[in-house]
Amino acid sequence: MQVQFSPFKDGFQLDFAGQTVLRHDSQCPALVIARGDPSIEMYRGNFRIEDAPCDSIIPTGWRVEDGAVLLLHEGAPVARLALDQAALTVQALDPAFDRLWVHFHAEPGETAWGGGEQMSYLALNGCRFPMWTSEPGVGRDKTTELTRIMDETGMAGGDYWNTNYPQPTLLTSRWLAIHLDASVYSVIDAVDPSRWTFEIWAEQARFELFAADGPQDLVGQLSLRFGRPRALPDWAIGGAIVGLKQGGKSFERLEAFIDAGAAVSGLWCEDWAGIRETSFGRRLFWDWQRSEARYPDLPARIKALNERGIRFLAYANPYLAVDGLLYQEALVSGHLCRKLDSDEPYLVDFGEFDCGVLDFTREESCAWFAERILCREMLDIGIDGWMADFGEYLPTDVRLASGMDAMEAHNLWPVLWAQVNDRALAMRGRQGDAVFFMRAGFSGVSGHCPLLWAGDQSVDFTRHDGIGTVITAALSSGLVGNAYSHSDCGGYTSLHGNIRSVELMQRWCELAAFAPVMRSHEGNRPDDNLQYDSSPELLANFAMWSRVHAHLAPYVRHLCDEAVATGLPAQRPLFLHYPEETSLFTLQDQFLYGADLLVAPVVEEGATRRRVTLPGDRPWRHVWSGVDYAPGTHDIAAPIGHPPVFYRTESAFADLFAQMGGIVTQ
The missing domain is CATH 3.20.20.80 (Glycosidases)
Structure with missing residues (x-):
């Protein structure tokens, strides 16, 4: 598979594996560039990151030159798109323009996932997700009193997008994936349903593209790219x-x-x-x-x-506390990060004690x-x-x-x-x-x-x-x-x-x-x-x-x-095994444990019943009662001690699953 270029209206489009990934014309340009003016504040792992970009340029013209696409503003080249087998590199020609907004094409009704480890939303549609590892915050909901208190006492309240583990990788329900191969500050913006936007704080960005016939193969490709796991002992x-x-x-x-x-x-x-x-x-x-x-x-x-x-x-x-023995050993041996303007170690306040940072x-x-x-x-x-x-x-x-x-x-x-x-x-x-x-x-x-x-x-x-x-x-x-x-x-x-x-x-x-x-x-x-x-x-x-x-x-x-x-x-999200059921794309309060076990934990206070979606075209057996339920949505009893758990009767592990009932009722 490779990225292919073709005309579109008064512009062009880029296709990958038979799917359009980017379109550019005078009415809907694919790129905006600007000069950044950042403000960054950190307090105990919580960051306030702001930007005041200026001199924005929206290139509308274009031409092909030496196998690349040059984007033009007032007739002059301002950016370059270089195509690779399964990658796209976007570069502002003036390195002073260190902000890029790259708009990838989205089809009507398309769903997006990714962004690393997200806590609030599995589907990204309708939201912005900054890619910056940080403390997630306490409360993470600006409407709650706890979040308000934590924000006032150290920027520590957080928001829906704060995460310890961001990753600028986007997967879509066309079974495409786009990965930004960079560690700079970036944002995945899925607010506009007609496009997936990557904001990048750099003058150049390389995007890797992946395509598959279904979600399992797509996840497998990403696993190979980022590192397959070892088996747990x-x-x-x-x-x-x-x-x-x-x-x-x-x-x-x-x-x-x-x-x-x-x-x-x-x-x-x-x-x-x-x-x-x-x-x-x-x-x-x-x-x-x-x-x-x-x-x-x-x-x-x-x-x-x-x-x-x-x-x-x-x-x-x-990190090493300054009042510990290993800190002194690390300091003498040059193992700590330094201040910008001196050879003194850079110390971080971790909440009433300071630490050195290993380099x-x-x-x-x-x-x-x-x-x-x-x-x-x-x-x-x-x-x-x-x-x-x-x-x-x-x-x-x-x-x-x-x-x-x-x-x-x-x-x-x-x-x-x-x-x-x-x-x-x-x-x-x-x-x-x-x-x-x-x-x-x-x-x-x-x-x-x-x-x-x-x-x-x-x-x-x-x-x-x-x-x-x-x-x-x-x-x-x-x-x-x-x-x-x-x-x-x-x-x-x-x-x-x-x-x-x-x-x-x-x-x-x-x-x-x-x-x-x-x-x-x-x-x-x-x-x-x-x-x-x-x-x-x-x-x-x-x-x-x-x-x-x-x-x-x-x-x-x-x-x-x-x-x-x-x-x-x-x-696993349910759509990983049932991709034809689009109603599963945003379901995030139950999961498949492997292909054969479905778990719907109770995560609402005081609840003793909950709605459970059973996918596919075969019955699922309720572990605790032994009753078979047809595919679809059901209201299931969920008293404490009996969360809704179902299994496929044709599973090679069906007997193992059935025996769980004996453990819970002991």
Whole structure:
């Protein structure tokens, strides 16, 4: 397949795989160029980015020259479109024009997805999505009081488009994909139904084009482009990972989960390196070596867990607190980003403590962090996994060893961070066995990070920041190459009186059981919130759903094999298997778990029933009742403990699915 050029009205059009991807004429130009005048402010990972572009030029004329298309303004060339086999490069001829708006053609009724990991909307139609990795915000809804408070106290409220993991890749229901091959600030604008607009903060942009006969092949192509996943190890999918952060007492608390009948595959103690108390809540001490005071004899205790088939997981991020020993080591060895105007280290305020930023554009720094911290401090003492947190905070005014502009490096930072973590696994021969999980990402992170998690959801049912965003995150990220996603079971962010309810804890278990990895989290304010061992009721609930999760391990192993072979994610939007049903294109509150299991989690507070769409032309069997339902939309009973789950009776795993009912009714 290749991009083809042909006349259209008084202009031209570009076709790819028999589909029109771009049209240009005097009435609807395909390009606007301008000079940018940006204003960028960062506070604790939250960014305010504004621009005041000037001297805009809308070229209307055109001519072909040397195999390229020149766009003309008042008869003079101002931009160039170069065509490749499956790519299009757009360039302003005057490099001072560093803003591009490229308008790609959209057909009436066409649906678009993509944008990386989106929390609020699976279909992008009608909205703008800036591509900039950042904190997603707390509340993420400008109509709510929580978002208003957070905006007033540090630009931290967020909006529907804020995400830890943006990716400038657009998929459409014509089974085309357009990917902007750049890490600069950009925007996917799907407001105008007649076009898909990419805004790019650069004088040149290269777009890669993909086409397929259906969505599965398209997702497979993108998975190959950005990096096929490895299969998750048996231990990670074979039980729940229990998150506890109470020092040495975490080991004793774990016994209560085991005694309650939980299927436990791991103990996750993110406080392994110590803690510090802040106004936000209980934070970690960012000096990545074990705290003997908090976790005495940790290697021996890890070994004892391993003998019982339980792994130990920890935590790390790419920053070092100035009051830690590793910061001094990194400073002396030149591993930290510098200020623009001096050799002093650039420090970032992370909320009542300052940190240095590792310079991952420097090979020696990548090697040092991988060996000195991730290998020697973690893997070598028996740690088998960790949360590789953050990656979004690279300021835009740091000096990097490579000379790369920080505005261009910012979005690339999560990928470099993933590479460092993956490098450590490779150095110890642990790829495919040890597992790290990340919330931050950008194009290409899927080739290095074995597992995503959905970030720091609020501990509630809110539309833009609560439990339901976990589903949208998994479905959207899965379309652009990421096979495995999971969440903090129970939620994370508890601020301004927003605390967990029993109902939320129970519903989150029901959702988490149907993800490749089930992992609990105590949240940022554990003392103010319910925990799964706060009551016998909650403990029994978690134990039951952990057994469901473990029971599905043979099916999840099948999904891992599929991901490796085809790039298909474990959790899938329904249209991925039923593309002819256009009503499914915007459905984002239920999902297919592989091809054979349909899960419709309850994500509305107080709901005991919900509408469920069953696709295809064959009946689906309700797991809990054994009743077959015809394809279509149904009102299904959904009391706590029985979320709507259905399976295909012709599945090779039908017996496995049917047995889930016996676990839940015990």
